[in-house]
Amino acid sequence: MNRIVAIMLSWALLAPAFAQEVAPDVLVKSVTQEVVELITKDREIKAGSRAKLIEVIEAKVLPHFNFGAMTALAMGQNWGKSTPEQKKRLTEEFKTLLVRTYASALAAYSEQKFDYRPLRAKPTDTDVTVNVRVIQPGAQAVTIDYSMEKTGSGWKVYDVMVGGVSLVANYRTEFSNTVRNSGIDGLIKSLHAKNHPADKQGKK
Amino acid sequence: MKCRVKCRVNRVFLLCVLAALTGCAANGEEREPRDPFEGFNRGVYRFNDTFDEYLAQPVARTYRKALHQEIRTRVGNFFANIQDIFIGVNNFLQGKVQDGVNDWARFAFNSTFGLLGIHDVASEWGLEKHNEDFGQTFGRWGSPPGPYLVLPFLGSSTVRDGVGTALDYTASPASEIRPINLRNSLYGLYLVNTRADLLDASRLLEEAALDRYVFQRDAFLQRRRSLIYDGSPPREKLE
Numbered sequence: 001m002n003r004i005v006a007i008m009l010s011w012a013l014l015a016p017a018f019a020q021e022v023a024p025d026v027l028v029k030s031v032t033q034e035v036v037e038l039i040t041k042d043r044e045i046k047a048g049s050r051a052k053l054i055e056v057i058e059a060k061v062l063p064h065f066n067f068g069a070m071t072a073l074a075m076g077q078n079w080g081k082s083t084p085e086q087k088k089r090l091t092e093e094f095k096t097l098l099v100r101t102y103a104s105a106l107a108a109y110s111e112q113k114f115d116y117r118p119l120r121a122k123p124t125d126t127d128v129t130v131n132v133r134v135i136q137p138g139a140q141a142v143t144i145d146y147s148m149e150k151t152g153s154g155w156k157v158y159d160v161m162v163g164g165v166s167l168v169a170n171y172r173t174e175f176s177n178t179v180r181n182s183g184i185d186g187l188i189k190s191l192h193a194k195n196h197p198a199d200k201q202g203k204k
Numbered sequence: 205m206k207c208r209v210k211c212r213v214n215r216v217f218l219l220c221v222l223a224a225l226t227g228c229a230a231n232g233e234e235r236e237p238r239d240p241f242e243g244f245n246r247g248v249y250r251f252n253d254t255f256d257e258y259l260a261q262p263v264a265r266t267y268r269k270a271l272h273q274e275i276r277t278r279v280g281n282f283f284a285n286i287q288d289i290f291i292g293v294n295n296f297l298q299g300k301v302q303d304g305v306n307d308w309a310r311f312a313f314n315s316t317f318g319l320l321g322i323h324d325v326a327s328e329w330g331l332e333k334h335n336e337d338f339g340q341t342f343g344r345w346g347s348p349p350g351p352y353l354v355l356p357f358l359g360s361s362t363v364r365d366g367v368g369t370a371l372d373y374t375a376s377p378a379s380e381i382r383p384i385n386l387r388n389s390l391y392g393l394y395l396v397n398t399r400a401d402l403l404d405a406s407r408l409l410e411e412a413a414l415d416r417y418v419f420q421r422d423a424f425l426q427r428r429r430s431l432i433y434d435g436s437p438p439r440e441k442l443e
Contacts, residue, residue: 097412101411104407104408105408139280141332163430165427169426170419170422170423174413174414178414
């Protein structure tokens with residue numbers, strides 16, 4: 001009896017350890033392949049269903065992102081000036097915005113091929129960049145760099161660079177401008193309005 | 205030819221002076237140091253946006269509907285092939301001889317086996333397509349980008365890249381095509397095809413940005429910096 005408990009306990013302890021074992025580049029590759037497979041096969045998505053697309057992203061992609069870290073980086077100095085409640089809402093709205101944008105990017109996907117670059121990192125590294133290249137005919141390949149950090153629950157993405165443009169860095173100026181003009185609550189409001197265009201305009 | 209370069213450069217210079225004047229008129233709040241002419245730039249941006257909304261985009265959309273993706277790719281390939289000549293020149297100017305030889309080999313193969321470039325056979329044979337222009341060469345030589353500029357019709361640029369673009373156009377063999385009518389038709393086709401390619405990207409921009417002007421500017425400046433270092437610029441650590 002005791003032995004069974006001990007075995008079960010060791011499994012429970014080992015399971016998260018195994019989850020952490022997945023190397024960051026392996027993780028990026030498997031998630032990318034899974035998502036591409038899903039969106040090219042799923043009937044609803046092929047018929048243009050945004051809801052289903054967002055569902056896939058939320059189930060497959062979101063768990064591997066650290067939105068708290070992303071929002072903190074995008075906020076820069078203003079992060080320290082935010083209350084815990086503001087931080088929570090900012091993270092939530094930023095996450096929604098990124099998911100929506102990501103869905104649009106995926107909707108434009110049309111059979112481009114991915115080239116997974118070998119990871120250049122030491123096994124002891126806790127902060128790495130995983131490089132993927134999107135190959136398209138007649139144009140230079142587009143690079144996607146995932147900045148990833150090792151956390152207690154596996155590797156998490158905290159920034160994405162597309163063609164050398166860091167998403168987090170790009171939101172920095174926007175965020176700081178908005179905060180300067182209308183405060184942190186103003187930024188939350190702007191993000192919310194951006195995420196819910198129907199509330200305000202009635203059209204579109 | 206020489207005069208033309210000069211005229212273009214003069215025009216860019218004039219634009220800078222104009223920008224400097226209007227820039228001063230803008231409110232003296234905490235300003236983005238890389239964009240001292242923001243007031244002027246936003247004006248041009250609005251103009252470009254209107255032009256885009258009422259002319260360029262509708263034309264590009266119709267074009268995209270009328271022609272199959274396959275054909276549009278061929279059109280894109282045709283122009284991309286001509287550009288490979290000067291992509292090579294710029295690689296040589298930056299001391300990247302191997303890349304330059306690669307680009308010229310691409311041009312040679314694609315112009316012949318690829319039927320005037322409409323088939324990108326070189327890529328299939330492992331000769332990679334590069335992205336180079338005079339603006340990047342100046343950057344590689346150590347020229348700072350200078351203030352951000354929004355050029356009429358052409359969009360995001362900087363003083364350095366504006367001069368580079370003027371050179372790109374005048375140096376390109378496409379500018380020597382005669383009769384003029386044919387050349388202009390080709391330019392038109394090139395612009396429409398390019399805009400059609402960017403329809404998805406511009407919709408994305410609309411969705412992602414709180415302030416499209418700022419988002420586009422920052423993305424452009426980041427992108428150019430990355431291109432100058434061929435994709436691996438010294439990392440700017442986000443604290």
